[in-house]
Amino acid sequence: MLSAARSTADSVTVLRTGPTGISEYDPLVLATDAGRTAFFPTPETSRVRDLVTAMEDGELPTDGAAAVVDHDAERTTLPVPTDGPLAVGKRRVLGPCGWLDPLDPTAYQFHSLDRDASAVADAGLVGRGRCDAAADEPVADAWRRARETDGDPVVVVNANDADDRQRADRTLLAGSPMSVLDGVAAVAEYLGTADAVIHVAETDTELRARLREAIDAAADELPVVPVVATGPDEYRAGEPTAALEAIEGADRIEPRLQPPTPAEYGLYGRPTVIHTPRTFARVRLALAGPEGTDRDAASTTRLLTVTGDVAAPATIEVGSDARLSKARNAVELEGSFKMACVGGVFGGLTRTLDITPTAAELTAAGLGTEGVVELLNDERCAVATAGERARFASEANSGRCVPGREGTVQLTELLRAVYQGSFDRGKIRELGRVMSRSSNCLLGAHAPRPVLTAMDEFESSFEAHTDGRCPSGTCSDKL
Ligand code: SF4
Numbered sequence: 001m002l003s004a005a006r007s008t009a010d011s012v013t014v015l016r017t018g019p020t021g022i023s024e025y026d027p028l029v030l031a032t033d034a035g036r037t038a039f040f041p042t043p044e045t046s047r048v049r050d051l052v053t054a055m056e057d058g059e060l061p062t063d064g065a066a067a068v069v070d071h072d073a074e075r076t077t078l079p080v081p082t083d084g085p086l087a088v089g090k091r092r093v094l095g096p097c098g099w100l101d102p103l104d105p106t107a108y109q110f111h112s113l114d115r116d117a118s119a120v121a122d123a124g125l126v127g128r129g130r131c132d133a134a135a136d137e138p139v140a141d142a143w144r145r146a147r148e149t150d151g152d153p154v155v156v157v158n159a160n161d162a163d164d165r166q167r168a169d170r171t172l173l174a175g176s177p178m179s180v181l182d183g184v185a186a187v188a189e190y191l192g193t194a195d196a197v198i199h200v201a202e203t204d205t206e207l208r209a210r211l212r213e214a215i216d217a218a219a220d221e222l223p224v225v226p227v228v229a230t231g232p233d234e235y236r237a238g239e240p241t242a243a244l245e246a247i248e249g250a251d252r253i254e255p256r257l258q259p260p261t262p263a264e265y266g267l268y269g270r271p272t273v274i275h276t277p278r279t280f281a282r283v284r285l286a287l288a289g290p291e292g293t294d295r296d297a298a299s300t301t302r303l304l305t306v307t308g309d310v311a312a313p314a315t316i317e318v319g320s321d322a323r324l325s326k327a328r329n330a331v332e333l334e335g336s337f338k339m340a341c342v343g344g345v346f347g348g349l350t351r352t353l354d355i356t357p358t359a360a361e362l363t364a365a366g367l368g369t370e371g372v373v374e375l376l377n378d379e380r381c382a383v384a385t386a387g388e389r390a391r392f393a394s395e396a397n398s399g400r401c402v403p404g405r406e407g408t409v410q411l412t413e414l415l416r417a418v419y420q421g422s423f424d425r426g427k428i429r430e431l432g433r434v435m436s437r438s439s440n441c442l443l444g445a446h447a448p449r450p451v452l453t454a455m456d457e458f459e460s461s462f463e464a465h466t467d468g469r470c471p472s473g474t475c476s477d478k479l
Pocket of ligand 1: 140236254255270396397398399400401402404405439440441442443445
């Protein structure tokens, strides 16, 4: 499609942008001229040629466009239609995605060059996502500790999340890598280092190649030129200290015991700040002005990937004071809504989305803070969903600690027993408590969450299974 557009173009500029986060629209073609942009989701190649030809003739094509938006001709963020999935939320961190050329550093204003990251640290920014060593915690603590620890500090971008429910990091790296690199440069400067590493899955060759192109393109503009390192495409390799082991090339990928934290003993023993692309892009936004910080829920945002039983997943950005229910407007649900799993594979099951996406409120509701809202329809069984995730935990854990290794197996067995007529609520809850408190890493600590929240919300469904009935009719082969 891109080559068709380029071969048709003579005087018209054809740019390859990155994803917007709305996969229903991919590939999205924008025709833009003098502050007016027409949106053409998933066009045929012949249509793309027609669009370019019309523009060559001096006309902005709008016939058949999903939306036409008038805007400031100089804008550096995607102009947003007034309805449809792109209209959901605020698109601040996501702003450049789908609009700027991801490989052109001149399209970005690099804030790391003229701003001090201490102000960001002081502004209460918290880390985003399970692959972040400061997940839901102020980044300032880790930054200061790394700066005060003896040794040669290093910055790590942990972008190896094998849970493909979470698509925000990938969207940012593909759609606005310069934003992430800008945030990395700011943190590196704060630490007084020029060393940075970006950790991606070894299977993600396309992202790796694009990332290397972006790093090469920005090399003359930014003081830090990260190297790209790969790790196995496995869930546990996303845990921040396991990611450090993966980058070091360890044979067995296991989360480390803490303390010491990565800030004190990180990559090859060096003081290390390790964040997700989401956090680094947020650092850039915070450098640009106060609205990127987390002090005030009304002025900050959270990235959410909306997935599950939907026609196409979407990554959106909503205000921290918005309700999660907004996420439903960004996708087309297949079937009737039954429940959501909020927080990734080990998120919590809930019937209501009347809750804000802040870490404090999600945690208080027993839900996860991964930035994933999985919408599940009425063909889903809560018991089966909880069981699948317990089994995944028993297979995906590293085996390093007893609560993680044995606890996940016991949890799976206790759920199997429900299908055989025995539902031991007390034992499941006690096991969940022990795993949450004493697992070495968040995989074991969060593994019981789908089961515990399913019991809270769908207790009668567990009882029905002990009687040989699945209310949603999906477990008949197991009963
Ligand atoms: S909880 Fe324990 S066994 Fe599970 S992944 Fe973490 S360290 Fe490994």
